[in-house]
Amino acid sequence: MEFKKYQHLERYGTDEVNGIEIGECTVFPKVDGTNGSIWIDNGVVKAGSRNRELTIEKDNAGFYSYILSNSKFKSYLEKHPTHRLHGEFLVPHTLKTYRDDAWRKFYVFDVVIDKGDDNVEYIPYDIYKELLEEFDLDYISPLCTIRNGSYENFIKSLENNNFLIKDGKGLGEGIVIKNYNFYNKYKRQTWAKIVSSEFKEKHHKAMGAPVIEVKEMxxxxxxxxxxxxxxxxxxxxxxxxxxxxxxxxxxxxxxxxxxxxxxxxxxxxxxxxxxxxxxxxxxxxxxxxxxxxxxxxxxxx
Structure with a gap:
């Protein structure tokens, strides 16, 4: 397999994600680190940043070295050689309020099956969660699921986002909205985002991952x-x-x-x-x- 860029997250409300709220959405915290991906090619674990394949000399703030020094990543990819793991390597970026024990770890937020060329299949969270846990890999867990939601519902979940954040230190970077059955009018499977900096921050402590009840349309x-x-x-x-x-x-x-x-x-x-x-x-x-x-x-x- 070769390097492939991760999809661009579209702002909620734009044309690219029009209708994504219809059906069941899984809402995830958006983590502010450096984007990374890993895959295996002819038995060798490869890694990429947002825009390029990495080398030992240019390893994206130590990300590639971290992956190579942890055998669990290679073990996972050897069992699932068609999978590509996308995630966030947590190093200081804009947000500095993450817990001390959260830094310099790779948090998976998407697992895809690479079918060749530009054809990839996104594996739903409920399925890939168990695959990652078998190898003790870190991942970003959802804040909630919302059925036929609205902008107001998503803002409520954003206000409850303190994933990995120190107590009393505010919210995370934002949220990512995924509907695994959604394809936009261009036939692309696309996720939406809402960024916390666009709103007044409120301090709430997350209480697990509730299912938000929405009046059924x-x-x-x-x-x-x-x-x-x-x-x-x-x-x-x-x-x-x-x-x-x-x-x-x-x-x-x-x-x-x-x-x-x-x-x-x-x-x-x-x-x-x-x-x-x-x-x-x-x-x-x-x-x-x-x-x-x-x-x-x-x-x-």
């Missing part, structure tokens, strides 16, 4: 009640029967059929049940696609 209720697993399986079975088997090229057909049949078959029942609600059909379509992916994960692998 009407589109989510429609999907929960009508776009059932049985409904999705019925449309999937139709495509199988029509084509004598499944091929990945049928994915757009499945997504389109589930959405169109839901609207055609159930719109009258929906209007009656929810008393002529105002429906955002773009949001409804996004949630339907997410439900299909959750119900049939194998065909999207």
């Amino acid at each position: 009407i589109e989510q209720k429609i999907v929960d009640d009508y776009c059932t697993e049985a409904f999705i399986e019925k449309e999937y079975a139709k495509i199988l029967n029509e084509n004598e088997g499944w091929q990945s090229k049928f994915i757009p057909m499945l997504l389109g059929r589930v959405y169109s049949e839901l609207v055609k078959e159930e719109i009258w029942n929906i209007l009656k049940q929810f008393k002529n609600p105002k429906i955002d059909f773009k949001t409804l379509h996004t949630l339907v696609v997410g439900k299909v992916k959750k119900t049939k994960p194998v065909i999207f692998g």
